[in-house]
Amino acid sequence: MTDIPIGAATGSDEDAVTADQWTARIRRRAEAAFPPKQLLPDRQPAFMASWIYVFGVLTLVSVAWVIITGCILAIMGPTWWHVSSIGHFVNSLHLWSVESFFFFMVIHLWGKFFMAAWRGNRRLTWATGVVSFLVSVAAAFTGYLTQQNFDSQWISTQAKDGINSTGAGAFWNVLNFGQMLMWHIVLLPIGVTFIAGMHILLVRRRGIVPPFDVHPKKGEQAAEAATTAEAA
């Protein structure tokens, strides 16, 4: 072990000693991939002047409200909202934040489709967006299964046939309230948060996709060599 006198260790001294550390390597890669001004920019390309861009942030804040209201329901327990008027109100907030979340996310998804937002090496950004939508569908579905009322009885007994037909029913039992509640409040929220987090970091890393024909010149499209982001 090499001792570094306190106060004598400059940045370069530390780099020389710790350059091969896993910690130092990860920090260097993170700093290179996400400089602060790129992670939290204060300027955006001028073409971003459209309402469609608002739906991405509306999706994010809706999921924040889904988590906040879900946490309140979790603190009080799964039966609270059936016996308390305040609990029922919090459940209503939870329901409508989920409805808002999907409404905004679907508009965001269609907007990105019509922008062909996967262009310029943004295919992984697109894919993580779609996967986070699919995982969110599963998260919402398990919420409907764990309401402990007639809706959850009917939805679970109907859904079991679809799940069982795939073979997944052997391990993922939609009639098992305890299992579905754990998936709803632990595993699927972790999945949504992780994938959505990746999606946001990729958006910050690659930036937003520019319009088609940003610099149109006659005859240029067919002949010009590509300046793709992959080349960067």
Place this chain on the structure above:
Amino acid sequence: MSAERAKRRRFNPDRDVREWKGAYVPYDIVKEGFIAFLAVAVLMVLLAVVFSSPDEPAITLKRWSIADPVDFAQTAITELDGTSATATYGPPYNSTPDSSQHIGFFEPEQWFGVHQPVDTAQDFVIGPLRTLPHQPATQAALNVYLAAPAAQQNAWTTAYEKAVANATEVGGRLHVPAGRYGPVGVIIGSLTDMAQTGGLDGTLLSEGGFYNTNYTKPLLFLADGSYLANKANAEHLAGDQWGMMNETGNYPGQAWLWLYTMWYQVAPMNTSSNGDLEVWVIMMVLSLGLIFLPFIPLLRSIPRWTHVYRLIWRRHYRELASA
């Protein structure tokens, strides 16, 4: 891919972009997020105050057996003789042959076998009644039934099924016409009485333990009857009523499942005995298609052909045209 190779590759407008060299304008992303956070909060509170949320109480076996003891008894006899939907379901509940959904040789339901074992006669009828040792008539009937050969059991249950088809409810009590159904009348009558007192709910849920959160058995029993389905039909929740995406009352439900639900409304899935698997295969293929859309020729060109992007970036194109 090396930079040199990328440069040699022909520009594809559905895959590549030209670097933006235009103007950058100030944009306060944190302020936008904060305002959006408050705006969604106001929207949520308004929606919650005006529309609230549905909470139709769950149906218990007690409620079912009191409201419709005839349907309860008609279901119970199919659990005892092994002809109910659950008894003949196959994996993951039991190993009924030729019961799994399949597309050709593709039969994933069989891959993992029985993982949630359910013996309807034992779990739904005999086992719960054995928890009533102080009812000698019920225990004697069970002993006679269980000691009889299978052919005799079958003769009794068949006779009871015919009789219970004409059963009536008199003052909340089950009245089954007389017949040669031996001890089965006492067995199903006792089970109906047990359900009407609420005892069957507790027995099916406890599964031998104090704590339990697995409702598989009571839900399967409930779903085998007509009472649950009739209520769902009245609430427009049946499969042919786009039920998977709806919920009770006039609420949007899981509107995002519209595509999944749509396949259940069209042929051949709406009549196929393998409909669930067919719908799931379709949805898996479509989901994978959406994930890998950027790699699929023609489909990835749709945005460029439709020109909707000109509406999204209309200010940019207006400025470009005037430049």
